[in-house]
Amino acid sequence: MPDTSHADRRRSSIGARRNPDAEAAILTAARALLAERGYAGFSIEEVARRAGAGKPTIYRWWATKADLLIDVYAAEKASHMALPDTGALWSDLLAYTRALWGFWRDTPSGSIFRALIAEAQTTEAALSALRDKFLPDRLRDLRHMFERAADRSEIRASEIDDLLGLYIGFNWLHLLTDRLADDAPAIERTARLIAGQPPGGS
Amino acid sequence: MPDTSHADRRRSSIGARRNPDAEAAILTAARALLAERGYAGFSIEEVARRAGAGKPTIYRWWATKADLLIDVYAAEKASHMALPDTGALWSDLLAYTRALWGFWRDTPSGSIFRALIAEAQTTEAALSALRDKFLPDRLRDLRHMFERAADRSEIRASEIDDLLGLYIGFNWLHLLTDRLADDAPAIERTARLIAGQPPGGS
């Protein structure tokens, strides 16, 4: 098993072009650091130390911390989540929410996303990236789930955007307050509320 | 002989108890600093400088930056927001949401709240303060609105907590992505969704 956690021996220039090894080492170190200590323990200094890279190398390729976070998240997106299709919106939401919360809990992705949201409150560029790139991406994926439900007449087509907003806000609230325990009853109740299913039905 | 004709430049102890002048000066300085520079330019150092206070005085009364932010926000909110009671949940929500978004837009409170949430992503103590102190306070106020609705049989009593969570998440999402324009139609649609009112009804 390859050890990707520690720095390699001195890694020098490979000429007048970007060194992919350095880039990979930096992204890996950033990911590991976020996984271990979250946003609080995340600094360019520490990433450079772990990656065996110089700070100038990092600043050369990522102008801001947000840019680095974005690339780390993009690399992480390799393990992306599949959309469920259970035949009913409320059970789709139940399955997706439990998978999403687990994904946020069990990978660095939760910390990365929290870091991005926090960074967006400080940096205008990070806010733009969050609002105009991440949010539309997530909405685009999830929208299909709601569109299928509208096709089945479970919800009105005109409600799709608003229900999506409610659902995203629900997930953000739990992420940002660190309440991602697998609280199945609460998730199920909320899934039913959003899907317009009466309690107790199946 | 004490000089009561004009304020001394230096503000000293008034005995073995908290000096209200110092507290007021610190809260005022923090509020002004957040209004001027937002979370990015907010530091304890600068608050102390502006307030003419010592850092130990701040740290003596506010263990973390989050505790200070919470007090600034609380002082701000008490004077600006009242709970509506229109007789129907959806119109209560409509009125409250428009007032809240305006409050966030037109006072430093939006910046303060954003700062608090961001701080909670970097500091465990701030997260606890937000989740265990601040949020319950906010929920307690809003809960009355939903309890009245349950008394009128507009919603089920068992749904109150979950609907509250959806409503809070909706507001957070818009605050954190800086989408607080007075989008009356969107607010109205979401208020109806949460209150379980069909579109177009009154």
Place this chain on the structure above:
DNA sequence: ATATAAACGAAACGATCCGTTCCGATACAG
């Protein structure tokens, strides 16, 4: 009247991180 206790602001501390700027070494491109 006096001593105690706690608050006050100022100043300095060690530490961390920021973003930048040097430097010598490296290796491809022309």
Place this chain on the structure above:
DNA sequence: CTGTATCGGAACGGATCGTTTCGTTTATAT
């Protein structure tokens, strides 16, 4: 061979953190 852009290392000036020390101030307890 020369030029150029990269690499990591080191150090910088600056900011902020949270803490500690110090002398001063004033209400309260004795």
